[in-house]
Amino acid sequence: MPTPARRQYLDIKARYSDALLAYNIGDFYEFFDHDAETVARELRLTLTARTFGPDELVPLAGVPTHAIEVYAARLVARGYRVAICDQVSPPGRGLMQRAVTRVLTPGVLVEPGMLSPTRDSYLAALAIGRRDAATGLPRAIGLAWADVSVGAFACTEWSADDLPHALQAELARLAPAELLVTSALARDDAPEAPWLRPYSLSPCPDDAFDPENARIRLCRHFGVATLAAYGCERRLLAIAAAGAITQYVERVNAPLLALLSDLRTYDTRGYVELDGRVWRALEVVEPRRAAETAGPHAPSAPTGVTLLATLDATRTPMGARLLRRTLLHPLRERATLEARLDVVSELVEQISLRQRLGALLDGLGDLERLAARVAQGAAVPRELFALASGLGRAPAVIAALADAKAAALRETYASLDPCADVRELIERAVADPAEATGRRLRAGYSDELDALVHSASETRRWIAALEGVERERTGIRSLKVGYNKVFGYYIEVTRPNLARVPVDYQRRQTIATGERFVTAELKEREAQALQADERIEALDSDLYATLLAELARQHQRLRRTVAALAQLDHWLALAEVAVARRYTRPELTDDTPLEIVAWRHPVVEASLDGTEFIPNDTRLDDPSDASASGAPLRAMLLTGPNMAGKSTYLRQVALITLMAQVGSFVPAQRARIGLVDRIFARVGAEDDLARGLSTFMQEMVETAFILRHASERSLVVLDEVGRGTSSADGLAIAQAVIERLCAGAGARTLFATHYHELARLAATLPNLGAFRMDVAERDGSAIFLRRVVPGASDHSYGVQVARMAGVPADVTARAEALLCERLSALPSPPATLAERPAIYAEPTAREHGRVIDDVASNAATSRAPTDERELALALATVNLVAVTPLEALNLLFSLQQRALASLGMPTASRTHTERERE
Ligand code: ADP
């Protein structure tokens, strides 16, 4: 028979069998049995054992109570759920009452230490409709998600036409930390299993997804009779998913339900669709490497090379999260984008407005999560203080916006509620944490509390004065009043003076040097003081809880205000980056031109150390260009050797389009962009080993998808399609793909390839233009001019690139010889290609020379001495906001090397021969 204590543990554990149970005993959270083994292994803690029952020795691993969040965070990051079981009865005799107060799961976290400050943390749920008998695919799917750390809650639904790609795209965008599904869907043989695998799935009982149950639960939760006001009345699967979310949150951390006070129904058709791979390929919010190795719930990936890192000049975590969200939600609708661009324009032009807002937002902090902490009932006085001081800036922000012109700024101006009452209440009620009074509430807030504090301090004062009083009364000069934990207050008299002790002294303890006494009055006063302390503590807690509850009722208002501040922060960031990097406002149109003049790649530009980024142009579907050839160009075939800059060019066009469609300025002299509905990008070889697909298979799967789904409003960017197989195959496939994309009014397409033979196609396909990356040769080295010019390249420069990469000289020499043999065996290359009208001006000879010099000074082949100006330029163009410590170190190293070289001192770089010896 287990003891009652063991029984209690086992009962609770049985109810939370899917979680690790952290069981509070004294100053520790203990894990027992199998949990102990798991925790000891995962956290590298010592596994011990303790008797838990008459003759049961069970494994045990424990962590100190104060450190539970740190350890639990690590367990949750590894995909575990941790149930926190606390003592819920006051300490006393007999078995303590215990209960699980919350379960920490990857998607339901509010502890500030467990969340990344700069990204949202989503719990999502998928509700799958009935499957089609023929295909086995669901007829509709509902998705809901919540971020309990701020109180966001939304749902949507797709019908069969958009499935599964729209859903996959949305999941890639949200990257939920935890995804609730039915147990059937969580199984490995579910048709959706392969693409659900990257997510942390939590199977829930089927009835959690029942639309009717869900409707009832949601109506009760919101206190309404119908869900019509939330826009999802008829969307049964969206309702089912939202209902599953509330049921789950209620189970793992019921108080958080109060935060989900509103539900938004949305439609992903308003957004430009990009699938998960495209986000990664374009490195919009996550660098490619990190996204490959880490799952969606990895803490936060290193920054530095992403578009987000380049644009993120926000001043608050809530602004940073909003900017991330904005980049992930490019819009299709022009009016909304123009409204955003109006704001950025105004902030770009109004220097003083920009500066004033900047000063007000500096150090504002994460008011959004602070407001949520209040609604959770978890905020400590320090957090309330921070919230109040942040709200204190709202009136000045409103004043700064008084003359704003842009409609969206006017809206912010009109709707920014400074919540002065909330701020006043906090300031009136909460004690300044810096004063460290031990109380949470300030004097003057509650008469009752003040009276208690007063009487407690009176008593203490009486005790403090007692020593003097008793010395006077007894004439014992050495008499002392002291305190210890066992006896409380006492009067100590040394041995020689014992004879003078008055009769009302009661002996308590004998010590080496004398005796300790108490008096009846001292005992009484002591009891009073203790009682007062207890009552003060209890009243302080009660009043504080009441205060939090009152503040929590203002959460909706607070949310609107902090959302407005976050919005200002992210607009300001877009404007500041636009100014600093000389971005311009794109012209958006509802037809389909793509005309970008003198553009730069935002990320590469920001990361080039000292080298100038060479601007290029892109012109697709420009009617003015149609006169000569009949049809405007819809597709562009870009040839050029490896390393010439093709991928950069392609990604760049996609990124500029994306930037325009989130309402940002763009890194170009001028841009006219016909809004796109989808961006398809197949850039670089990316294996999908998790799904067992080879590079080539992966490439073909993606290409198939693009060919099926690209519309005439889409932008398609294809980099080196057909590279993953033999050249004959690859060429054939690439040609067929291009022909298909150029048939009819196809999508705007950019196609890069090192198969320069493909340029021939431009002669037969009227809307395809052939372009090449310009390359100069000097002393047997290729010098990449990074310039796009009409025509086709006739050379792969593979050997030159190999040489630049440090391939041993004898190998490159042999390769060159082989190449000559082969070339001489081939018939002469095709005659001049039919060229398009020259819409790209050939660089003038002077420009050419400059470019060659610029590039040559950077190329690994020639080490021209670096002069001061170049070093200064290198330093001046470093983007300090985006650079990681490691990159900074590398940069410093390269600058030092260049400085050493320019001084003629030996550098640390290894020569080719040294490398060969390794
Ligand atoms: P490709 O795809 O042709 O092999 P990439 O696009 O990968 O070439 O470019 C190789 C490198 O050249 C990039 O890493 C980048 O640093 C540099 N680069 C590309 N385009 C430019 C440019 N317009 N100006 C300056 N540097 C560039």
Ligand code: MG
């Ligand atoms: Mg490339």
